[in-house]
């Protein structure tokens with residue numbers, strides 16, 4: 001990295017004002033005393049194809065990408081990692097010195113690292129995982145769970161056809177279960193992950209019956225507003241080990257920060273507190 005250039009990066013979305021990513025990267029830049037800036041960038045869907053290459057021209061070193069651009073940027077990127085291809089979406093862009101755009105997806109990495117950090121004894125191979133939801137986040141979660149050796153994924157989604165598409169894409173270790181039977185899969189699962197937006201502030205509450213949750217299993221909610229969702233609160237009451245969704249947001253930011261600003265940041269309670277402030 002040249003001493004004369006101050007690295008610029010940001011998060012591209014529409015809308016973007018709600019994004020916590022500037023707080024995360026801003027905290028790490030200050031903590032490590034690094035020169036650099038990370039800003040929210042609002043780009044409307046019809047403008048992304050024109051404006052993304054302009055960021056490269058302006059000297060940005062890269063960007064995170066959020067809704068609604070995660071799929072579109074795959075058509076604009078020059079190089080796409082295998083995991084982004086598998087997931088069908090990118091959340092991290094690296095603008096190379098030769099002007100080419102490199103697209104990656106670190107959501108699955110963030111998801112796994114969050115569980116490993118909270119539950120270091122977690123053995124992915126110990127038994128099936130139950131996954132609620134079949135949207136973009138579910139693709140990243142399923143790809144990474146299969147990658148770390150989870151033997152079976154019991155997948156349930158309100159719109160069954162979306163779950164069936166994931167099974168077709170990811171293979172026989174994914175088994176689709178009717179949404180109305182979502183409660184039944186809990187009895188078999190060693191890990192339960194909510195990847196739906198149910199339980200998020202302002203959205204419908206999760207109504208899946210949770211009687212089947214066994215004490216000692218891990219329950220993770222990708223929703224982090226609120227931090228303690230009803231799913232996590234009830235799972236904790238039933239003796240489960242609960243992992244909230246904020247850690248995934250923090251861990252998925254690590255590879256981009258390291259690449260853009262030259263330092264691998266640590267995810268700890270201080271960065272959590274900085275983001276929650």
Ligand code: NAP
Pocket residue numbers: 107110132133134135136137138157158159162195196197198200204222223224245246248249250252
């Ligand atoms: P998405 O692609 O829009 O998928 C939304 C999912 O929620 C679908 O499975 C959808 O089911 C389900 N859903 C929505 N409303 C529902 C309802 N009323 N009843 C039952 N199911 C419902 O969104 P996404 O990108 O996957 O994100 C999903 C959630 O994960 C969001 O809350 C997001 O904030 C969170 N997330 C967190 C992180 C993190 O770092 N912690 C990262 C990524 C995403 P249908 O298919 O039937 O519509």
